[in-house]
Amino acid sequence: MATIEVAGKTIEVDEEGYLTNLSDWDEEVAAELAKKEGIDMTENHWEVVNFLREYYEEYQVAPPIRVLTKAIAKKLGPEKGNSDYLYELFPYGPAKQACKIAGLPKPTGCV
Amino acid sequence: MATPTAVPTLDPTTIDQFTPDAMAGVRSFPAPPEIQGAIGFAPELSEGWEARAIARMGELLQENRALRVFLDACVHCGACTDKCHYYLGTKDPKNMPVARQELLRSVYRRYFTFAGKWFPKLVGARDLTRDVLDEWYSYFYQCSECRRCSLFCPYGIDTAEITMAAREILNHIGYGQKYTSEIIGKVHRIGNNLGLTAPALRNTLEGLEEELKEETGLDIRFPLDEAGAEVLLVTPSADFFAEPHIYSLIGYAKVFHAAGISWTLSTKASEAGNFGLFIGNHQQMRKIAHRIRDAALDLGVKRVVVGECGHAWRVAYSFWNTLIGVGSGADPDDRYGHLLQKQLDHRYKQPSHICEVTWDLLQRGAIQVDPEANDHLTVTYHDSCNVARGSRMGDTPDGAFEIPRAIIRKVANRFVEMDPATIRERTFCCGGGGGLLTDDLLDVRIKGAAPRMAALREVVETHKVNFMATICAICKAQFTKVLPAYGFKMGMVGGVHQLVSNAIRLGQNG
DSSP: OEEEEETTEEEEEOTTSOBSSGGGOOHHHHHHHHHHTTOOOOHHHHHHHHHHHHHHHHHSSOOOHHHHHHHHHHHHOGGGOSHHHHHHHSTTOIIIIIHHHTTOOOOOSOO | OOSOOOOOOOOOOOTTOOOTTTTTTOOOOBOOHHHHHHTTSOSSOOTTHHHHHHHHHHHHHHHOHHHHHHHHHOOOOOTTGGGOHHHHHHOOGGGSHHHHHHHHHHHHHHHHSHHHHHOTTTTTOOOOOHHHHHHHHHHHTSOOOOOHHHHHOTTOOOHHHHHHHHHHHHHHTTOOBHHHHHHHHHHHHHSSTTOOOHHHHHHHHHHHHHHHHHHHSSOOOOOBSOTTOSEEEEOOTHHHHSTTHHHHHHHHHHHHHHHTOOEEBOSTTOOOOOTTTTTTOHHHHHHHHHHHHHHHHHHTOSEEEEOSOHHHHHIIIIIHHHHHOSSSOOOTTOHHHHHHHHHSOTTSOSSEEHHHHHHHHHHHTSSOBOGGGGTTOOEEEOOOHHHHHHOOOTTSTTHHHHHHHHHHHHHOSOBOOOOGGGSGGGOOOOSOTTTOOSGGGHHHHHHHTHHHHHHHHHHHHHHOOOEEEESOHHHHHHHHHHGGGGTOOGGGEEEHHHHHHHHBOOSSOO
8 A cells, every 4th residue: 555654644545646544634645645746735726625625525525527616716706717727726637636635535437 | 647658649650660568567556355346346366366267258158159259250360450549559569459359369269279278389379377367457458449440350350349358357356447346336336437426416406507597597407306207317427527528418408498308317327327338247237227227217207318428328229128128128027127118108219319319309490509609619520439339329320420410510510520531430439438537547548549639630730620529428538638638628529419508599499
């Protein structure tokens, strides 16, 4: 099993770098996961990550992209409520890369 | 991220340029024991796997006489060699369909033919060793089961059946692929490949209703679990989750709204996809399909309609009749199959493809469209492999090619075909089908997309095509991911019903 080191703690991740135990997540872990993805976390990144976590807590799944863009539009303004903006923040794709940083399981299927 | 993929240059391909073992190291993540065990396979390889693999091969040869014919009939003529997108894109000779099949065929000869048992070296028969097994795992997950090579085979060998048999043996002995096995587990546990829970699904659909109300002022509905609806729509869960998929979902809803057809989605059957096909496992295929029958019976619908999903349509069109009794063909002792057959309205095709529904309504004038709404687009159409080579639509043999195109021509003014050698029954796979649509195979996916990308580039340059329509969730996700690698915008790909959605007249219809 692969692991990452954060602040002296050893944390399990799967082959693709997603957290094995969702409860291991905290902001330091997120920052480390982001670093591995080559992403510098800004406030805007955190907005997305925090929304993903809130949604997951309620629905036990990552939000559909449209739900995410609508939520971001509400928080950050309509010009940011689109997937182009999300791809700017998370170039590998908001669904997967942002989920990884938020400590959520990878969305699977035809996506 | 892994090493960046060397994106193919799209130069005309010649068959004599190849790189032995170029893709030998490529291996998608094997399924962990808990995922594998959860769907009834051996959790992992354990002592005695060789004998179990050969025994399973023997069973498959008994159950599926076509498989034995396919294994015996090949004369290595090579007609298939340069027909595979993965070979063309990777240049690894083991991705020539004949060579990929030989990985299994050589083992078959060793254990199941007279010459192979007694003179293995003479006939190129091989023992099943761990190296051979790893080679199977690597190369049988570099095949998307698209069956383009079969089209050119003078013996009509269905090469996908050989890939499916290899994957079934691998799964049986505990060497499954994480991507497909994890998804099959989710379908059984939650109802769809994505793992969208019922509350999440309901929330998404309500959100869409609100959005369309704001946009159009109309109550365009996305009903969920509504008993008594006329139509049960079964669509890939990506339609609820991803872009551009969701635009087609909106298109289906507008079609039903404009035509005044009552319809519903189902939480139980919130997935059209059936990955049981990809792994060649009939029990899984049947079990996954059963959810749809259960939902149709529970909801009392009169019609079952399938959304834009390539392999789902193959399973629905070609296998649902005997698997679950949609249409005709249920076993005499299959009580629920017969119940469903009685329940469904046979004035309509059962099942119907959403394109058949829309085309019928357009032809009858039951829905109206303004094609000018798509005047910003010059459209081409990518035939999805499982629709093109595994199914039909309408009443003519070429319906699966003509109906989607007829819809596009009706809803958009500018339509251009790609190179005839790359469309209709000769279409190239998107590069992500058959269980390969996973990040760990992105390198293969990018390379495998090369033939389609070359044909697309041609019409982009000569006709300024800026939209490639398709009717498969895998194609949509795959192109969204790989188009940028070839310098195209990811938004260039979308569904046929995305175009319908733009053009359809709502409200005071007709």
